[in-house]
Amino acid sequence: xxxxxxxxxxxxxxxxxxxxxxxxxxxxxxxxxxxxxxxxxxxxxxxxxxxxxxxxxxxxxxxxxxxxxxxxxxxxxxxxxxxxxxxxxxxxxxxxxxxxxxxxxxxxxxxxxxxxxxxxxxxxxxxxxxxxxxxxxxxxxxxxxxxxxxxxxxxxxxxxxxxxxxxxxxxxxxxxxxxxxxxxxxxxxxxxxxxxxxxxxxxxxxxxxxxxxxxxxxxxxxxxxxxxxxxxxxxxxxxxxxxxxxxxxxxxxxxxxxxxxxxxxxxxxxxxxxxxxxxxxxxxxxxxxxxxxxxxxxxxxx
Amino acid sequence: xxxxxxxxxxxxxxxxxxxxxxxxxxxxxxxxxxxxxxxxxxxxxxxxxxxxxxxxxxxxxxxxxxxxxxxxxxxxxxxxxxxxxxxxxxxxxxxxxxxxxxxxxxxxxxxxxxxxxxxxxxxxxxxxxxxxxxxxxxxxxxxxx
Numbered sequence: 001x002x003x004x005x006x007x008x009x010x011x012x013x014x015x016x017x018x019x020x021x022x023x024x025x026x027x028x029x030x031x032x033x034x035x036x037x038x039x040x041x042x043x044x045x046x047x048x049x050x051x052x053x054x055x056x057x058x059x060x061x062x063x064x065x066x067x068x069x070x071x072x073x074x075x076x077x078x079x080x081x082x083x084x085x086x087x088x089x090x091x092x093x094x095x096x097x098x099x100x101x102x103x104x105x106x107x108x109x110x111x112x113x114x115x116x117x118x119x120x121x122x123x124x125x126x127x128x129x130x131x132x133x134x135x136x137x138x139x140x141x142x143x144x145x146x147x148x149x150x151x152x153x154x155x156x157x158x159x160x161x162x163x164x165x166x167x168x169x170x171x172x173x174x175x176x177x178x179x180x181x182x183x184x185x186x187x188x189x190x191x192x193x194x195x196x197x198x199x200x201x202x203x204x205x206x207x208x209x210x211x212x213x214x215x216x217x218x219x220x221x222x223x224x225x226x227x228x229x230x231x232x233x234x235x236x237x238x239x240x241x242x243x244x245x246x247x248x249x250x251x252x253x254x255x256x257x258x259x260x261x262x263x264x265x266x267x268x269x270x271x272x273x274x275x276x277x278x279x280x281x282x283x284x285x286x287x288x289x290x291x292x293x294x295x296x297x298x299x300x301x302x
Numbered sequence: 303x304x305x306x307x308x309x310x311x312x313x314x315x316x317x318x319x320x321x322x323x324x325x326x327x328x329x330x331x332x333x334x335x336x337x338x339x340x341x342x343x344x345x346x347x348x349x350x351x352x353x354x355x356x357x358x359x360x361x362x363x364x365x366x367x368x369x370x371x372x373x374x375x376x377x378x379x380x381x382x383x384x385x386x387x388x389x390x391x392x393x394x395x396x397x398x399x400x401x402x403x404x405x406x407x408x409x410x411x412x413x414x415x416x417x418x419x420x421x422x423x424x425x426x427x428x429x430x431x432x433x434x435x436x437x438x439x440x441x442x443x444x445x446x447x
Contacts, residue, residue, distance in 0.1 A: 049364075050364065050365040057344055057345075059342065059344060059445075060344065060369060060372065060445065063342060063372075063445050064371070064372075067447075108342075150342070151334060151335060151337070151341065151342060151343050151444075152331065152334070152335065154342055154343045154344075155330075155331055155334045155343045156331075158343065158344070158345070159330075159346075162345075203371050206370065206371075206422075207369060207370075207422075210369065210370070210422040213367065213422060213423060213424065214367055214424070251422075253421065258400055258401060260401075266412065266414060266415070266416065267401075267403070267405075267412045267414075267415045267416070268415075268416045268417075268418070269400065269401040269415060269416070269417045269418065270418040270420075271400065271417070271418060271419055271420040271421055272420065273394075273420065273421045274370070274420045274421055275370055275420070275421040275422045275423065
């Protein structure tokens with residue numbers, strides 16, 4: 001084989017390998033998706049990445065619910081979302097986030113039957129905004145049916161969303177990434193507020209109150225897009241309404257030094273410093289109501 | 303002959319890079335599964351660093367919100383070609399060090415650290431390879447009962 005032929009073989013092998021996994025170069029994004037922001041509107045990529053990691057995972061909320069022995073309820077799932085009826089990329093990305101949170105809740109409670117319906121909707125929405133290649137549908141479906149492998153299921157589900165988020169941000173489609181993240185947060189917040197309404201618990205109401213820590217970041221994430229169109233404007237307004245409900249919620253701190261203990265060769269650190277949420281019943285009720293109204297409006301089909 | 307050498311070298315380099323990309327995923331998922339049967343995966347941080355030229359703070363930094371009444375497990379796994387072991391530390395918003403997987407007094411490096419969080423907030427997670435060495439690894443964050 002001469003050098004040129006060998007090079008062609010190498011190129012063929014390389015391209016085949018690329019095509020067997022992710023195929024970002026093949027996609028043609030809708031023009032409206034790829035309008036670059038002005039420099040002044042941009043947050044640094046590191047800041048955006050940090051914000052996306054700061055959002056409370058719906059898996060953590062579901063874990064808290066399980067710790068509190070709260071029974072699973074299908075009523076908290078956004079079952080009414082019809083993936084075929086989402087007309088804009090705004091709707092598709094936001095609902096991809098909402099259903100991602102629902103998937104986390106279903107996975108934690110091992111509700112495999114329901115999760116398959118949610119999975120199908122997620123696949124349709126992800127395909128529609130050209131990120132379906134990052135969503136490992138078959139593996140998630142397989143693991144959903146095999147209840148013994150919860151950790152793999154959580155890993156592949158969360159990892160799929162992380163890849164979608166990274167890809168959108170790296171390809172000048174940050175507004176869709178922001179919508180997805182906000183969708184995840186709103187649905188997690190809806191789940192927590194609906195449960196606390198039915199099963200009042202201090203730990204859960206504290207977790208809701210503590211969301212004030214990241215609400216500012218969420219607004220920071222969406223603010224560059226608030227004047228993009230009426231859909232973004234309305235979502236920004238919704239988030240400001242929720243933030244306003246948190247205005248008088250206070251978080252105080254007590255000081256303390258972490259305590260380290262070695263147990264069976266492993267290190268266990270217990271934090272003695274504490275955070276304490278000061279939130280009245282009226283404040284909590286205001287947050288529950290605002291979240292419910294906004295979330296229920298957002299899951300309406302067009 | 304020279305051409306053939308260059309082409310062969312290119313081939314080896316490219317296939318090496320491709321195999322790294324294709325094998326990093328099982329490496330991460332193995333690390334996730336090794337976090338323990340009682341651990342539920344939350345996030346991972348994939349760290350790849352070269353040899354540090356100066357002794358400084360841990361080089362890889364990420365923020366993460368940690369929530370009160372939750373026990374987190376921070377596990378670390380090293381790729382086979384790493385020269386150093388992955389270590390980590392966590393600082394709070396006031397820049398106070400909350401934990402470190404490396405005990406300066408004994409020199410012991412813990413492969414995982416459990417952290418009982420009692421203060422909700424945004425924390426800074428730092429990762430590096432011991433003594434600023436070159437390496438690839440993953441830090442997995444899970445919840446434990």
